[in-house]
Amino acid sequence: MAAITITNVSKTYPGAAAPSISDINLTIQDGEFIVLVGPSGCGKSTLLRMVAGLEEITVGEVKIGDRVVNNVDPADRDIAMVFQNYALYPHMSVRENMAYGLKNRKTPKAEIEARVAEAARMLELGPYLDRKPRALSGGQRQRVAMGRAVVRQPAAFLFDEPLSNLDAKLRVSMRGEIRRLQKRLATTSLYVTHDQLEAMTLADRLVVLNAGRIEQVGAPLEIYHRPATTFVASFIGAPAMNLLDAEVDGSRLRIGSHVIDARRNMAGQGAITLGIRAEDLHPSATGLPFKVDFVEELGAQRLVHGLIDGQALVLILDPHLPLQDELRLSVNSDKLHLFDILSGRRLEHPQTAANGIPVPA
Amino acid sequence: MTNAAQTSPGPIRRWIARATVRPEPAKRVQFDRPLLPWLFLAPQLAVIFVFFYWPSAQAISSSFYIEDPFGFGATFVGFDNYTDALGSAEYRHIASFTAIFTVLVTAFSLGLGLLLAVKADQVIRARSTYRTAMISVYAIAPPVAGLIGMMLFDQHIGPFVKLAAWFGWEMKVGLNYFDTAFAMILVSVWKQVPYNFIFILSGLQGIPQSVREAALIDCKNGARRFFTAILPLLAPTAFFLLIINITYALFDTFAVIDVMVKDKAANNPITLVYKVYVDGFRGNDIGGSSAQSVILMLVVLVLTLVQFRWLERRVHYG
Incomplete structure (x- = not known):
């Protein structure tokens, strides 16, 4: 030993x-x-x-x-x-x-x-x-x-x-x-x-x-x-983490013409790479419009491949839910991973909100 | 002579088939008509018959006769030719020289071939040049090799003679029995080493790198590692080479011996196969010569069977 x-x-x-x-x-x-x-x-x-x-x-x-x-x-x-x-x-x-x-x-x-x-x-x-x-x-x-x-x-x-x-x-x-x-x-x-x-x-x-x-x-x-x-991010985990081009503006994230309000101060500023795990995306009434391209059935899970504003994305859905051609997706802002667009390094969210009050994790 | 070298083709062929091709029962062709396979075999059988079975039968039958030197008649003499040969002191002397010669040539050509192959296997820079240089000797025809050998041992210009003279050894190849034997063995070994080298080198390269590395972790001592983990994996190659080398020493050294002792004084070392030739074609004693070649055939047959019976059990085929 x-x-x-x-x-x-x-x-x-x-x-x-x-x-x-x-x-x-x-x-x-x-x-x-x-x-x-x-x-x-x-x-x-x-x-x-x-x-x-x-x-x-x-x-x-x-x-x-x-x-x-x-x-x-x-x-x-x-x-x-x-x-x-x-x-x-x-x-x-x-x-x-x-x-x-x-x-x-x-x-x-x-x-x-x-x-x-x-x-x-x-x-x-x-x-x-x-x-x-x-x-x-x-x-x-x-x-x-x-x-x-x-x-x-x-x-x-x-x-x-x-x-x-x-x-x-x-x-x-x-x-x-x-x-x-x-x-x-x-x-x-x-x-x-x-x-x-x-x-x-x-x-x-x-x-x-x-x-x-x-x-x-x-x-x-x-x-x-x-x-x-x-x-x-792309090597560990299956399916690989979704990586999208996005833009940060204070507490708002812009993916193409769509905006996510993270309601907290985001790391970085301007163009970044946004990472979202397939299991962190959920269908909801409002949110990002998602066009289904094709589906992979795994039995316990269903991998749905599609596009958000022209960018490829995969998400894991419950196989019991009925399939639709278009979905709207929401994501918990804690589950957003931000990376520097050039170096690829992770950008950490600041631990405090814009007004200086700590954000509960 | 070369016919006898192929004595007992059965086991060898069976063994080569086992060593090279794995039988795949699924792909085995079934013939509808019983004659068809024989038709396919016919050319091969014809060649074997014409060049092996027929001359062998001829040799066996003429070994029981004494033939008139001018070919006018033959008298049946039973086993007299055999008893004459085996009873003669000269024959027994040549037989014991042949045994020593065969053992030395086989041992040295295998040993040197192995040593050179192991070393060449470790060469990284200029490896192909090195290997080509090693192998090219094999392309020399046996009589030419004998001639080159004679040049090297020439009384006047031979570098080996000069080298020996440095050590106070007055070498007289073709006159002195021992010196001639020495030169014969040296040239025969030199001629055979590249052949062994090629086979052993390719055998070495067939040993997986990871097995060598595992042995590197398991055994620190290089020599011990070689003998316990590497050499056993060469056994199939070594076994094949042992048979080939014995046959080479017994039969294929003929040309080398011929160049060295032809037209020389009588008391020179020769091997049994050369005596067959001398008695048969110089002495015109066809019966005696046939009897000797039958004896040789039996010797090789027994040797080969012994090898397959006893040695092959210890050989591990990958």
Whole structure:
């Protein structure tokens, strides 16, 4: 068990003009489950592999526990990694796969046996211990890969998109299994995924990466409710947050020719980007006119796509309500997210109203 | 000679089919008429018959006769040709040299091929140039390789002879038995290394990157990692190469040996296959030569069967 500290870490591949990772600072508490999430090519795997020691660190420092590991062999970093394509040794049985790392570390035989047995029990791999990986299904292979990490009892687990090769149903159950296992072992974990749902459900804290930089760090709900940038707003949450061009004038918001009266002082002034979550829009007698374009039925919900003043918008409606071609929508002014139109950064509402009286949240 | 190299095509072909193509029962074609598959097989069977079964049958039948050197007649002598061959001290001497030669050539060409492939696998800069340079030796025809070898070991201009002289070794290839054997093995190994290199390199590149990385985390010691996690994954390639290399050392080194010992003094090392040629085509002892080639065929048959029986069990196919 140990904390992982990443200080000013950058990575530039030889021959590349721009760094793949630039100036990352991140502290992972002991026992914390951190998920790195971002689109492909954002550098999340590179960052994980730098912690693992599979990728050289160009600038900066990585600490596991109290030890700087920049120049420490991967085998000596006291980490265990779970790979996307399992990376099991095909010529070894499940038992040998799990024991291999321990055997090389001169762990006593009885101890190895005990740990493998414990991991097999925990991951329900008992009946398969003497099988070769090729005789296992994808889910079983991934459990073996996790078993191989668990028996090592490392300071930290590193997961590199471990569920991407599994089918959707298995992914959900394995997700739960990983979460349970991590809670139980309380081992510091760094988990890479491009799936925002996986990120939301697993993480103690989420790290959203974009183009080699950290966009935001925070608890899943905090990030969901207060995205720091338009990138985070559009990446986290499904359906993605609606982003509209709008204009602020004091306490009034103008979307095209329509006006929302927020009845409170708004952040910013002039042209901004307005973000509204699909579930925060409600049909009402008055409000913004909305033209329905098409509908996606999800069973429990209905996603209605349409236009407000020529700008695309999606909202979640109760499937029991009758559908209309035109709706009027209202939104709680607390649920409006404002972003700088150029930088995309979140603009915070001032905590006081125009007349200086605090506004109840 | 090369016919015998293909002894027992059954298991090899079966095995190659197993190693390369996964049978897909769903795509299996069912023939309506029983004759049709035989029609498709006919060209292949004809080739095998003309170039393998028929000459083999000829060799077996003529091994039981003593033929007049001028081809006027043949006398049935039963197993005399076999007992003559196996009973002769010279034959046993050549047989033991052949065994040593085969073991050394196989071991060194596989070992060097493996070493070079592992090293080449780690080269990042100018990798294709490096690999081409390694592989190009394979494009040299065996007699040419023998000639180049002879040049290298030439009494007057050969750089190897000069190099050996530096260490006080007066090398006389073609005269001294040991020196000739040394040169023969060296040239044979040199000729075969690129072949092994190509196969082992492609085998190495077939090992998933993530498995190597997992091993990197699981095992600190590089040599140990190689022998426990990487080499076992090369086993199918290595097994295939072992068979090919033994056959190469036994049969395909003929041209190299021929260039080295032809027109030289008599006491030079030769292998069994070369003796078959010398007795048959120089000595005109067709019967004795046939008996020897049948013995060789049996040896290869047994070797191959042993390999498939005992070794292949330990081979893991991906």
